[in-house]
Amino acid sequence: MSDMRQFKEVNQVRRRVDGVGLVTGKALYTDDYDIHGMLSAKVLRSPYPHARIKSIDVAKARALEGVRAVLTWKDVPRVIITEAGQGFPEPSPYDKFILDNKVRFVGDEVAVVAAETTEIAEKALLLIKVTYEELKPILDPRDSMKPGAPVIHDEPEWRIPIPVEMDPKKNLCGRADVTIGNMQRGFSGADQVFEHEYENHYAQHVANEPHITISYLDPQNRLVLISSTQVPFHVRRIVARALDIPVKRIRVIKPRIGGGFGSKQDIVTEPLCAALTLATGMPVRLQLTREEVFTSSRTRHPTITRLKTGIKKDGTLTAIEMEVLQNAGPYGTHGLTVLTNTGSKILPLFRCANVRFNAWSVYTNLLQGGAYRGYGGTQSGLAMNIQMDEMARAIGLDVALLYRKLHIKKGEGSPVFAALGEGAEGHAMTIGSCGLAECIDIVMRESGWARKRNNPGAGRVRRGIGMAVLMQGSSIPKIDMASCSIKMNEDGSFNLLCGATDIGTGSDTVMAKIAAEVLGVKTDDVIVYSSDTDFTPFDVGAYASSTTYLSGMAAKKCAEQIAGQIRSVAAEMLEEDATGIVLEEGKAVGKKGGVTLAQVGTRSLYEKDQHQIAAFASAYSDQSPPPFAAHVAEIEVDIETGRVQVVTYWTATDCGVAINPLLAEGQVEGALLNGISYALSERFIYNSKGKLLNPSFGSYGVYFTRDLPEIKTFLVPTYEPSGPFGAKSIAEVNINGPLPAISNAIFDAVGVRLRKPPYTPEAVYKALKKR
Amino acid sequence: MKITLKINGKMRVVEAGPGEILLDVLRREGYKGAKFGCGHGFCGACTVLLDGRPVNSCLLLVGVVEGREITTIEALGSVDKLHPIQEAYLDAGAVQCGYCTPGFILSTKALLDEKPEPTEEEIKQALDGNYCRCTGYVKIIDAVKLAAKKRKKR
Numbered sequence: 001m002s003d004m005r006q007f008k009e010v011n012q013v014r015r016r017v018d019g020v021g022l023v024t025g026k027a028l029y030t031d032d033y034d035i036h037g038m039l040s041a042k043v044l045r046s047p048y049p050h051a052r053i054k055s056i057d058v059a060k061a062r063a064l065e066g067v068r069a070v071l072t073w074k075d076v077p078r079v080i081i082t083e084a085g086q087g088f089p090e091p092s093p094y095d096k097f098i099l100d101n102k103v104r105f106v107g108d109e110v111a112v113v114a115a116e117t118t119e120i121a122e123k124a125l126l127l128i129k130v131t132y133e134e135l136k137p138i139l140d141p142r143d144s145m146k147p148g149a150p151v152i153h154d155e156p157e158w159r160i161p162i163p164v165e166m167d168p169k170k171n172l173c174g175r176a177d178v179t180i181g182n183m184q185r186g187f188s189g190a191d192q193v194f195e196h197e198y199e200n201h202y203a204q205h206v207a208n209e210p211h212i213t214i215s216y217l218d219p220q221n222r223l224v225l226i227s228s229t230q231v232p233f234h235v236r237r238i239v240a241r242a243l244d245i246p247v248k249r250i251r252v253i254k255p256r257i258g259g260g261f262g263s264k265q266d267i268v269t270e271p272l273c274a275a276l277t278l279a280t281g282m283p284v285r286l287q288l289t290r291e292e293v294f295t296s297s298r299t300r301h302p303t304i305t306r307l308k309t310g311i312k313k314d315g316t317l318t319a320i321e322m323e324v325l326q327n328a329g330p331y332g333t334h335g336l337t338v339l340t341n342t343g344s345k346i347l348p349l350f351r352c353a354n355v356r357f358n359a360w361s362v363y364t365n366l367l368q369g370g371a372y373r374g375y376g377g378t379q380s381g382l383a384m385n386i387q388m389d390e391m392a393r394a395i396g397l398d399v400a401l402l403y404r405k406l407h408i409k410k411g412e413g414s415p416v417f418a419a420l421g422e423g424a425e426g427h428a429m430t431i432g433s434c435g436l437a438e439c440i441d442i443v444m445r446e447s448g449w450a451r452k453r454n455n456p457g458a459g460r461v462r463r464g465i466g467m468a469v470l471m472q473g474s475s476i477p478k479i480d481m482a483s484c485s486i487k488m489n490e491d492g493s494f495n496l497l498c499g500a501t502d503i504g505t506g507s508d509t510v511m512a513k514i515a516a517e518v519l520g521v522k523t524d525d526v527i528v529y530s531s532d533t534d535f536t537p538f539d540v541g542a543y544a545s546s547t548t549y550l551s552g553m554a555a556k557k558c559a560e561q562i563a564g565q566i567r568s569v570a571a572e573m574l575e576e577d578a579t580g581i582v583l584e585e586g587k588a589v590g591k592k593g594g595v596t597l598a599q600v601g602t603r604s605l606y607e608k609d610q611h612q613i614a615a616f617a618s619a620y621s622d623q624s625p626p627p628f629a630a631h632v633a634e635i636e637v638d639i640e641t642g643r644v645q646v647v648t649y650w651t652a653t654d655c656g657v658a659i660n661p662l663l664a665e666g667q668v669e670g671a672l673l674n675g676i677s678y679a680l681s682e683r684f685i686y687n688s689k690g691k692l693l694n695p696s697f698g699s700y701g702v703y704f705t706r707d708l709p710e711i712k713t714f715l716v717p718t719y720e721p722s723g724p725f726g727a728k729s730i731a732e733v734n735i736n737g738p739l740p741a742i743s744n745a746i747f748d749a750v751g752v753r754l755r756k757p758p759y760t761p762e763a764v765y766k767a768l769k770k771r
Numbered sequence: 772m773k774i775t776l777k778i779n780g781k782m783r784v785v786e787a788g789p790g791e792i793l794l795d796v797l798r799r800e801g802y803k804g805a806k807f808g809c810g811h812g813f814c815g816a817c818t819v820l821l822d823g824r825p826v827n828s829c830l831l832l833v834g835v836v837e838g839r840e841i842t843t844i845e846a847l848g849s850v851d852k853l854h855p856i857q858e859a860y861l862d863a864g865a866v867q868c869g870y871c872t873p874g875f876i877l878s879t880k881a882l883l884d885e886k887p888e889p890t891e892e893e894i895k896q897a898l899d900g901n902y903c904r905c906t907g908y909v910k911i912i913d914a915v916k917l918a919a920k921k922r923k924k925r
C-alpha cells in the first residue's frame with residue numbers, strides 16, 4: 001500500500017456524527033413532521049395485470065364528507081415521464097403518466113384521493129367505480145418479444161431521450177450487444193466449453209421505512225416536498241416535468257431516511273402527493289402501506305442468463321459469451337442500465353481476450369424493476385461465479401487458484417470498461433488499486449478452505465464450502481457529479497452543506513471526517529447538513545456507490561480551498577509566508593508560532609479585512625475504481641429435508657482506505673445478510689393472474705436475528721490513487737456474493753448444481769431426488 | 772373519549788377513540804421514537820415497553836393499556852446524557868439508518884433488565900421481533916454485549 005500516511009480522523013474509529021439523534025429517537029424522518037391541517041392520501045390500484053380503463057366514476061367519492069380531492073388520469077397533466085431517479089437525460093424510457101387510462105400491472109395506480117383522515121380516504125377508494133377492459137397480459141419475459149405478443153406500451157407519447165435501441169412495439173426496453181475479440185476463434189481455442197442457464201428471482205429492498213412524501217405550499221406558493229428519497233435533485237426535476245411547473249417553484253427536503261437500497265432512487269410517491277397539494281392548496285401526506293411497498297414500489301430485475309465459457313486445461317479463459325434476458329416489468333425504470341451493468345460489473349474481473357455480451361430488457365405485466373443494491377452485478381455474479389466453480393472442478397483446479405490466476409490486477413485494464421457503460425459505451429480505465437489477491441488469501445486461510453473443501457462427511461447433514469469473487473464500481477464515470485460547500489465560523493467550526501444524501505449509509509460522517517482531515521480539526525468540528533435543494537449544492541444522490549468516492553472528493557477539494565483561505569489569514573496574523581503554514585489540532589502553525597482557528601475565524605468575521613471564509617467545490621470523475629471482494633460460505637444441507645443453513649460466512653473486501661472502518665464493516669454485513677436471505681428464503685409468489693400473493697414481511701422471507709449465521713468480516717486496505725484519501729466505495733459489492741457462493745457450497749456438500757435461486761428446502765430436495 | 776395513560780412514569784390524559792391503535796396515539800402525543808414499519812406486528816419498529824416487556828404498539832388498542840406502564844425511547848437517555856445502551860449502540864457501530872434503533876434499544880433494555888449477562892443465543896431470541904435491513908444484525912448483537920459489559924462495570 002502506498003501513500004498511507006498516518007491519518008488523524010480518516011480511517012479512525014469515530015461515532016457517527018448523526019448518532020445521538022438516532023439513538024434517542026429524536027431524529028426526524030418524513031412521517032415525524034407535523035403540519036397543521038395535513039390531508040391523508042390513498043391510492044386506488046389496479047386489480048388487473050393489463051387493462052384499459054373504459055370509464056371511471058368518482059362522483060360518489062368526491063361527495064363523501066371529508067374528501068378534498070380525487071384525481072384520475074383526466075385530472076393530471078398528460079406528460080410522459082420516467083420515474084427513474086437518474087441523471088439527465090435519463091437512460092430509461094419515458095413510458096409513464098403519473099395516472100393513465102391504461103394499467104400495466106396488478107398494483108398500478110388508477111386514482112388518488114386526499115381526505116381529512118386516512119379512514120375517509122380509504123372509504124372514498126371504495127366509492128370509485130372503474131370499468132376495465134381486460135387485455136391479455138405478458139407474465140413471462142420469454143413471451144414478451146414473440147410475434148403477436150400484446151403491446152404493453154402503445155401510447156404514442158412513448159420515447160427514449162438518448163440514442164439507444166428500444167422498440168415498444170416489440171416490448172423491447174433495453175438492448176446491448178458488444179463483442180470484443182473473435183468469439184469463434186476463442187471457443188475453438190478452448191479445451192472445454194461450458195454452457196448453462198442461470199436465473200435470479202425477484203426481490204424487494206424492504207427498507208424499514210415505507211416510501212412516504214409530505215407536500216405543502218409555502219407562503220410564496222412554492223411547492224415544498226419532504227420526502228424519503230435517495231435523489232432529492234432528481235425528484236425536483238422529475239416532479240417539475242410531471243406536473244408541468246418550473247423547477248424554481250419546487251423545493252425538496254431530504255430529512256432523515258429509513259433506508260433505501262435503491263428502492264428510493266425512483267420517484268414513487270412524490271408526483272401524486274404533489275398533485276394533490278396543487279389541487280387542494282393543502283398539505284398532503286402520502287405513505288405507502290407495507291403491502292403497497294411490496295406490490296407497487298420497485299424490485300430487483302429477474303434475469304435469465306445463458307453463459308458460455310471456453311477454458312484451457314491450465315485455466316486460461318479463451319472466450320466468454322453472456323446472453324441475458326431481463327424482465328423489466330411494466331415500466332422501464334433502470335432496465336437498460338441494470339442490463340449493461342450486468343455485463344460491466346463482472347466481465348472485466350477476469351482476463352479473457354474474446355468476450356461477447358448480448359442482452360435484452362423486455363416489458364412484462366409483472367412487478368416493476370428498479371435500482372437495487374448490486375445493480376446487475378448480482379445477476380451476473382450468480383452466473384459467472386457458479387460457472388467458474390463448474391469449470392475449476394472439470395479441469396481439476398482449485399477454484400481459488402483459478403480466481404487468483406484470472407482476476408484483473410493493479411495496472412491492468414479491460415476492454416470491457418470502454419465497451420460497456422451506463423446504457424451506452426463506457427470509459428477506458430486502468431485499475432489503480434486491487435487487493436483481491438489478499439482478499440482471496442484471507443477468506444481461504446480464515447475458513448480453513450483447503451481442509452474443508454471436498455469433505456462433506458456422511459450422514460444426514462452434509463457440509464460444504466463455496467467461494468465467489470466480486471467487483472462493483474465507485475460512481476458513474478463522466479455522468480455523476482457531486483458538490484459541497486463549506487463556511488467557517490468564529491469558533492473555528494465549519495458548516496458543510498452537501499447534496500450527498502445520507503439515507504443511513506453514514507455519508508454525513510464520511511464527509512465530516514474527510515473535511516476534518518484536511519482542516520486539521522476534529523470530526524465534531526464539522527457540522528454536516530444534507531440535503532435540501534434550496535440550500536445545499538447539487539449532488540446526483542445516493543446511488544451507484546458514488547458517495548464516499550465522489551461526494552468525498554468534493555468535500556476534500558472544498559476543504560482544501562478553505563484551508564488555503566485560512567492559511568492566508570493566518571499568514572497575515574503571523575506575519576509570515578502562507579506556504580509554510582500547516583493546519584493541525586485546531587491551529588494554523590507557522591515557523592514563528594501559531595494561531596487557533598477560532599482566532600482566524602473571529603478575525604475574518606469581525607476584526608480585519610472582514611470576509612466569510614467559504615468555498616464551493618464539485619467533483620466529477622472519468623474513473624469508477626472497483627472495490628473488490630472475496631467470499632466463502634460454509635453451509636450444511638439436510639439431505640432428508642433439503643434445508644440449507646449457512647454456518648459461517650467469511651468476506652474480505654478491498655474498499656481502498658476505509659474512511660470509517662466501523663461503518664464500512666456495517667455496509668459489508670448489511671449487504672451480505674440481505675444477499676444470504678435473498679439466496680435462501682426471500683421470494684415473490686405470484687398467482688396465474690400476475691398478482692403478488694405474499695406482500696408481507698412474514699411471508700416474503702426477510703431474515704431476523706434468529707436466522708443470523710456467524711459472519712466474519714475483513715477489510716483489506718489498499719490505496720486508491722484517484723479517491724479521496726485513498727477511498728473507494730463499499731456499499732453494494734457484497735450483496736452479490738451469496739447467490740453463487742452458497743450454490744457452490746451446496747455442490748460441495750451434496751453434488752447438486754443449483755443455478756436458479758432461491759435455494760429453498762423444496763428446490764434443494766427436488767434436486768437431490770433427481771441426482 | 773378521554774383515556775389515562777402512564778407514559779414514561781407520568782400520567783397523561785389523552786383524547787382517543789376506543790378502537791385507536793397505541794402507536795398512532797403515542798405518535799400524535801409526540802412520542803415519535805416509535806415508528807411505523809408494517810402495522811402488522813412483523814417489524815418491531817413500533818416497539819415500546821409495556822410493564823417492562825417489549826410489545827408491538829401497532830397491534831395494541833389504547834383501551835387495553837389504560838393504567839399500565841408504557842416506556843418509550845424518550846424515557847431512556849437524553850441528547851446530552853445518553854443511556855449506556857444508547858452509548859453501546861453508537862460505539863459498536865450498530866446504527867445505520869436508525870429507523871429500527873429505538874425498537875432495538877427498548878428490546879435490549881427489557882432483556883438486560885431481566886438477564887444482565889445474556890448469552891448470544893438469548894440475545895438473538897430477545898431481539899427476534901425487531902427487523903433491521905441495514906446492519907445485518909452483527910453489530911447490533913455486539914452492541915448488546917457491550918451494553919451488558921458496561922452495566923457490569925458500573
Ligand code: FES
Nearest residue numbers: 808809810815829
Ligand atoms: S409497525 Fe408494528 S410491528 Fe411493524
Ligand code: FES
Nearest residue numbers: 868869871903905
Ligand atoms: S439501521 Fe436501518 S433498519 Fe436498522
